[in-house]
Amino acid sequence: MDARQIIARVRDGGGLPADAARWFADGLASGEVTDAQAGAFAMAVFLNGLPVEERVGWTLAMRDSGQVLQWDMPGPIVDKHSTGGIGDVTSLLLAPALAACGAYVPMISGRGLGHTGGTLDKLEAIPGYKVDQSSDALTRILREVGCAIVGANADIAPADRRLYAIRDVTGTVESIDLITASILSKKLAAGLEALVLDVKVGSGAFMKTLDRARALARSLVDTANGAGCKTSALITDMSQPLAAAAGNALEVIEVMETLTGQAISQPLWDTTVALGGEALVLAGLAEDALEGEDQIAEALDSGRAAEIFGQMVAALGGPHDFVEHYPDRLPAAAVVREVKAPEGGFIAAIDGEALGHAVVHLGGGRLKGGDRINPAVGLSDLAPIGEPVAAGEAFALVHAASDADADRAVAEVLAAYRIAPEAPDEPELIIERIA
Structure with a gap:
């Protein structure tokens, strides 16, 4: 088996068998597959697409090109992923709220992409917060706190890291099959049992139309479930910023105001509660979405989510008094x-x-x-x-x-x-x- 044979087969509509997917993903990670071959493969997938079973196989091959985390926690391993938008800080609210409800949340997040903000960039507005953690440190923090929002290390889905950069310069970013595998290979490498997806649609989203957002949501849900991770998705509005702020420290301020009850952004609150309700059902921690939403709302209302957020910040190198003194700990513009x-x-x-x-x-x-x-x-x-x-x-x-x-x-x-x-x-x- 070699790269040329695999590319030609996908190019000619012959599909991507599981063994070919594994070979190509390993070749991306090791460097045996050249940049030119990776670009040709991406274009072949872009033009011909992959059926669900082959998309599952490609996603798993990308996941298995590196380390797959394994956990021994006294509760379900749960996460959330958003396809990106403006003022979208639900991750910073939802991770501690889910932890307050008995879930364990190893949230491996990314940086800003294009016009959308990145969760890691927002958290790095907090002095001392370190998004780069070893697997051992992540395990310890997850056990002690219940959640940790960190970046992917070099061992997580290295095939995706390579292909991601090549897609950007080969006109293949928009492929739903490649988007799906890119998102899920990293999420599945985090050893998840349940995943809720927030697929944005509107002027501030990558998906501008409902049909396009629906196609991506369907692809993500079918692929993740096919790979053995219980998953559902909500398609949510991004025709305007979700929060009233856009910018890293400013968004963290809005998160803290919401967590501490000083000022509630209703759309941000409602989206967080809806996603959390879905996640708790998938994780087996709620009978239905309404019960799950009530649990998330109580975690936010009671201050328990704020307490856990503060513990996470401290465990990841930030100030120990961040929740109490966040306005003084964050930078301000001139x-x-x-x-x-x-x-x-x-x-x-x-x-x-x-x-x-x-x-x-x-x-x-x-x-x-x-x-x-x-x-x-x-x-x-x-x-x-x-x-x-x-x-x-x-x-x-x-x-x-x-x-x-x-x-x-x-x-x-x-x-x-x-x-x-x-x-x-x-x-x-x-x-x-x-x-």
């Missing part, structure tokens, strides 16, 4: 500027992707690999769709490192918002369940 409505009316539509790019241009994301992130910059107090505004009234705040950056961001935010004389229909938050 310049804060109001974005004022040019006319009165109602917020009618928001270009979420444009807001994400505004944060990137402020320095809150990466324009190219290796760029350093400024955790203090971003947007806050973002008015939602349907909110009335008067001419000259502020409907967002820009947090910038300089006046010039602030001026540019104000213009970008103004361009991303549409104000109309009539109140629009507010978007539905939880659109569909896929199981």
